[in-house]
Amino acid sequence: xxxxxxxxxxxxxxxxxxxxxxxxxxxxxxxxxxxxxxxxxxxxxxxxxxxxxxxxxxxxxxxxxxxxxxxxxxxxxxxxxxxxxxxxxxxxxxxxxxxxxxxxxxxxxxxxxxxxxxxxxxxxxxxxxxxxxxxxxxxxxxxxxxxxxxxxxxxxxxxxxxxxxxxxxxxxxxxxxxxxxxxxxxxxxxxxxxxxxxxxxxxxxxxxxxxxxxxxxxxxxxxxxxxxxxxxxxxxxxxxxxxxxxxxxxxxxxxxxxxxxxxxxxxxxxxxxxxxxxxxxxxxxxxxxxxxxxxxxxxxxxxxxxxxxxxxxxxxxxxxxxxxxxxxxxxxxxxxxxxxxxxxxxxxxxxxxxx
Numbered sequence: 001x002x003x004x005x006x007x008x009x010x011x012x013x014x015x016x017x018x019x020x021x022x023x024x025x026x027x028x029x030x031x032x033x034x035x036x037x038x039x040x041x042x043x044x045x046x047x048x049x050x051x052x053x054x055x056x057x058x059x060x061x062x063x064x065x066x067x068x069x070x071x072x073x074x075x076x077x078x079x080x081x082x083x084x085x086x087x088x089x090x091x092x093x094x095x096x097x098x099x100x101x102x103x104x105x106x107x108x109x110x111x112x113x114x115x116x117x118x119x120x121x122x123x124x125x126x127x128x129x130x131x132x133x134x135x136x137x138x139x140x141x142x143x144x145x146x147x148x149x150x151x152x153x154x155x156x157x158x159x160x161x162x163x164x165x166x167x168x169x170x171x172x173x174x175x176x177x178x179x180x181x182x183x184x185x186x187x188x189x190x191x192x193x194x195x196x197x198x199x200x201x202x203x204x205x206x207x208x209x210x211x212x213x214x215x216x217x218x219x220x221x222x223x224x225x226x227x228x229x230x231x232x233x234x235x236x237x238x239x240x241x242x243x244x245x246x247x248x249x250x251x252x253x254x255x256x257x258x259x260x261x262x263x264x265x266x267x268x269x270x271x272x273x274x275x276x277x278x279x280x281x282x283x284x285x286x287x288x289x290x291x292x293x294x295x296x297x298x299x300x301x302x303x304x305x306x307x308x309x310x311x312x313x314x315x316x317x318x319x320x321x322x323x324x325x326x327x328x329x330x331x332x333x334x335x336x337x338x339x340x341x342x343x344x345x346x347x348x349x350x351x352x353x354x355x
Contacts, residue, residue, distance in 0.1 A: 069087070090200065119190070122183040140248045233296065301330055311351065313328060
């Protein structure tokens with residue numbers, strides 16, 4: 001145990017407990033909640049700055065995340081107090097936990113699959129569909145593999161220590177999925193969970209629901225790290241990653257059917273422009289599987305252009321869910337590899353798939 005780190009983190013925790021008062025205010029009429037913060041904020045920041053210096057060598061990622069949150073703490077203490085306290089508690093937990101030997105870690109690798117899904121309870125219906133159709137029926141995970149904070153069958157049991165249980169599940173998770181929506185951004189509990197996920201940084205994936213977009217994510221995460229959950233490419237990419245990570249059997253048409261079922265559900269939601277696979281387009285893991293030199297997006301382009309040879313760069317960009325610049329880079333890579341050829345002018349393009 002790094003005693004200095006533990007002692008400094010403990011000082012921060014004790015100071016917040018005794019000198020900082022947080023009070024939750026719920027506006028029933030408006031359906032909103034916020035936390036007011038009072039106390040010696042300057043003294044608390046001084047201790048946090050010392051903690052930053054102490055952990056920067058051992059926990060560089062946590063130090064960066066702590067700095068980012070502190071930069072905004074002065075202006076919005078009511079929003080970031082809970083996140084700071086969560087990060088401090090995680091540091092304490094990391095210093096206290098027993099270290100597992102490398103051999104034992106390797107021996108037990110992937111035996112206990114675990115997902116932590118952080119989301120707003122108000123988005124419960126969407127998340128249930130995601131868990132059922134994508135993770136369980138589509139990918140092949142089991143209910144016990146998943147910890148989801150608002151689905152009763154997967155959540156914590158009554159009487160358990162909520163905070164400890166959340167931290168335990170995040171720390172032991174192979175992947176952490178954060179599903180961002182307007183509801184998520186307004187929830188203090190969700191932001192506390194995100195603080196814990198940031199600290200452990202265990203294969204974090206950020207997915208956007210229809211009411212949230214790249215321009216409105218704000219401070220939650222780097223927009224380049226987030227993907228739209230209602231995009232077939234995003235789902236195919238997740239499926240391929242999980243299948244390889246856990247060495248799962250490829251379910252073929254079962255995956256395609258479950259993915260399309262989920263996307264149809266998403267398309268029924270307001271403000272949703274779902275990017276689905278066309279009826280002529282099959283699962284990307286089947287059509288061009290011999291092309292081991294193609295990434296997910298390149299394979300998707302080839303599949304799409306086989307049935308849409310007159311597609312413009314903008315058409316392909318919308319289908320992929322990428323910027324036009326990123327789409328052009330993907331196409332250029334395919335042309336250089338000899339898998340794709342372009343004929344005609346910019347205004348009258350025709351694509352020829354050569355595999």
